[in-house]
Amino acid sequence: MRKLRKDNKISQEEIGIICDVGKTTVSAWENNINQPPIETITKLAYYFGVTTDYLLGFNQEDKDNIERLNIALREADMLNSDETLKEEEIKFAIEQARMYKQMLTKVLDIPTKYPEHHIIDDKKNTTKDTNN
Known part of the structure; x- marks a missing residue:
């Protein structure tokens, strides 16, 4: 501001x-x-x-990463069903999981990237304080 x-x-x-x-x-x-x-x-x-x-303090890349993460979570929920997956579907799911792990790492880095975003910092600090 x-x-x-x-x-x-x-x-x-x-x-x-x-x-x-x-x-x-x-x-x-x-x-x-x-x-x-x-x-x-x-x-x-x-x-x-x-x-x-x-x-x-959010930018378009952050919004895109969050949206991709939400899609991944919905897809992961579908994997919890009792369906039997084909080998190619399993490979695809593993590749998607790797990609979403990278995106999640970026999303979780927002407090470091935007320290002025006080709300997220407070949650991070609260978590840190409870581990001490």
Whole structure:
């Protein structure tokens, strides 16, 4: 959000007026101390002419990987049925599993790739804290 604001030569005060919050709240958002509510993210996305995904740090590649992962999970669910698979179907499934494993690794790397995405970081840190 800071980059968009600066690229458009808009002050934190002006963002605060648009979002009906104070400058300190905008500063907290930009410094990942707090996150704006989804309604505010939507309002800012509209104002700047970007998607909410862009504001949250997701790009098209991430969305494509998530979609492929969802397809893989649906296909894996089909494999749990009692059907007998042909050898070529098994080979295909193994190859797909390898590909989806690579995609899953990329998806799980999002917190590292986009540290400003505070929600995912919190889940990662919570998991880490419970293992200590």
